Amino acid sequence: MGGCSSQSCHSCFFEYQTERMIVVKSKVVGSVFRLIQFLIIFYVIGYVCVVQKSYQETDSVISSVTTKVKGTGFTNTSDLGARVWDVADYNIPPQGESSFFVLTNMIVTPNQTQSTCPELPNQSTICMSDSDCLEGSNDVRGNGIQTGLCMNYSETVKTCEVLSWCPLEIDINLPEHALLVAAEDFTVLIKNSVTYPKFNFHKRNILPDVNSSYLKQCEFNRKTDPDCPIFRLKDMVSEAEEDFQTMAIRGGVLGIIIDWSCDLDWPEHYCGPKYSFRRLDNKIPENNVAPGYNFRFAKYYKTTDGRETRTLIKAYGIRFDVIVFGTAGKFNMVPTIVNVGAALTFLSLVNAVCNWFLLTCTKRRDYYSKHKFTYLDNIDDNAGEPLGETTYGTR
Ligand SMILES: Nc1ncnc2c1ncn2[C@@H]1O[C@H](COP(=O)(O)OP(=O)(O)OP(=O)(O)O)[C@@H](O)[C@H]1O
Numbered sequence: 412m413g414g415c416s417s418q419s420c421h422s423c424f425f426e427y428q429t430e431r432m433i434v435v436k437s438k439v440v441g442s443v444f445r446l447i448q449f450l451i452i453f454y455v456i457g458y459v460c461v462v463q464k465s466y467q468e469t470d471s472v473i474s475s476v477t478t479k480v481k482g483t484g485f486t487n488t489s490d491l492g493a494r495v496w497d498v499a500d501y502n503i504p505p506q507g508e509s510s511f512f513v514l515t516n517m518i519v520t521p522n523q524t525q526s527t528c529p530e531l532p533n534q535s536t537i538c539m540s541d542s543d544c545l546e547g548s549n550d551v552r553g554n555g556i557q558t559g560l561c562m563n564y565s566e567t568v569k570t571c572e573v574l575s576w577c578p579l580e581i582d583i584n585l586p587e588h589a590l591l592v593a594a595e596d597f598t599v600l601i602k603n604s605v606t607y608p609k610f611n612f613h614k615r616n617i618l619p620d621v622n623s624s625y626l627k628q629c630e631f632n633r634k635t636d637p638d639c640p641i642f643r644l645k646d647m648v649s650e651a652e653e654d655f656q657t658m659a660i661r662g663g664v665l666g667i668i669i670d671w672s673c674d675l676d677w678p679e680h681y682c683g684p685k686y687s688f689r690r691l692d693n694k695i696p697e698n699n700v701a702p703g704y705n706f707r708f709a710k711y712y713k714t715t716d717g718r719e720t721r722t723l724i725k726a727y728g729i730r731f732d733v734i735v736f737g738t739a740g741k742f743n744m745v746p747t748i749v750n751v752g753a754a755l756t757f758l759s760l761v762n763a764v765c766n767w768f769l770l771t772c773t774k775r776r777d778y779y780s781k782h783k784f785t786y787l788d789n790i791d792d793n794a795g796e797p798l799g800e801t802t803y804g805t806r
Pocket residue numbers: 479480481598599600623626627641
């Protein structure tokens with residue numbers, strides 16, 4: 412406990428220090444001691460055992476997801492006329508990895524063929540004469556390869572001609588209301604199987620008590636039907652605090668989050684999926700450049716004269732990403748011993764903290780110091796003399 416000066420280095424080397432029990436009758440020190448003891452026991456039982464469950468061995472979930480969308484919509488546009496849309500039309504691609512896309516709005520450019528036509532007007536395509544256009548030039552932001560001719564785009568504007576799929580798509584007039592309004596009532600069946608390999612635990616979100624007749628007519632509802640794996644698209648978007656019809660205009664990405672966190676010390680039926688929904692793409696109003704989600708695809712066909720023709724669709728819609736996560740825990744002796752050991756080490760800290768408090772923060776710290784450190788003379792040196800006792804405060 413005491414320190415060694417340079418003169419007494421020799422005697423310091425031949426010292427032996429041993430514990431001595433001192434009982435301090437003090438309400439203040441006693442209260443500090445009990446308070447720290449209580450805090451550590453509360454931390455160990457409340458946080459380490461109950462919240463963290465440190466007595467358990469853990470494993471991360473391995474999961475597979477498949478989805479199937481159902482529903483039918485109707486549109487009546489000048490480009491396509493009256494048309495019924497079923498899942499094969501609006502679900503693109505028909506099956507994907509843990510995600511599916513539902514088309515809600517579109518810009519259709521029908522009857523495109525490989526031919527030449529004037530480029531859409533912009534700073535680099537507007538021309539006065541053929542000398543302004545470079546034959547073979549290919550702009551990545553353009554629509555084709557320039558032929559070197561300057562053509563009338565409208566009565567007042569001339570642009571460079573391109574070899575491309577003509578007529579070109581004009582995508583400035585996106586419908587202000589989503590075309591496939593009915594998409595909000597489409598439903599999706601999510602089949603999710605999970606495994607915790609360490610515990611040889613397997614389960615599906617189609618729970619053992621769900622039968623096929625229930626599956627034919629059920630729909631997920633957090634209060635009345637929480638076990639049904641069939642979800643209405645509008646309900647999911649609403650739970651993510653979004654408006655379906657607004658999101659449907661420019662598209663977006665919605666996360667279907669399935670939490671499989673389980674305590675496997677409890678019976679198996681307590682371990683089930685917990686669903687939540689959240690919009691994942693950018694929704695910050697002050698950073699609204701390039702909002703939503705869209706891509707292009709085309710449907711190809713041959714006309715009666717054998718000419719290859721296509722209908723180009725710029726598709727806007729909602730992509731649903733199914734995100735599965737979870738950790739399972741089960742009692743195991745090894746983490747229990749490790750954590751009980753750590754807790755006991757913590758308890759030994761109580762004495763160190765109380766000693767520091769006793770010797771530095773109390774009014775009678777000098778008195779306590781005197782009794783805390785006791786120096787005994789060397790019995791060998793005094794050749795059998797009775798033991799002399801020296802009590803010091805500090806050295
Ligand atoms: N999106 C959905 N909305 C409502 N019910 C669905 C949906 N997807 C599947 N179902 C129903 O859930 C059950 C199981 O679907 P599953 O795909 O395994 O079988 P299926 O017989 O191939 O389905 P189906 O031929 O009707 O597409 C079937 O009764 C099916 O009709």
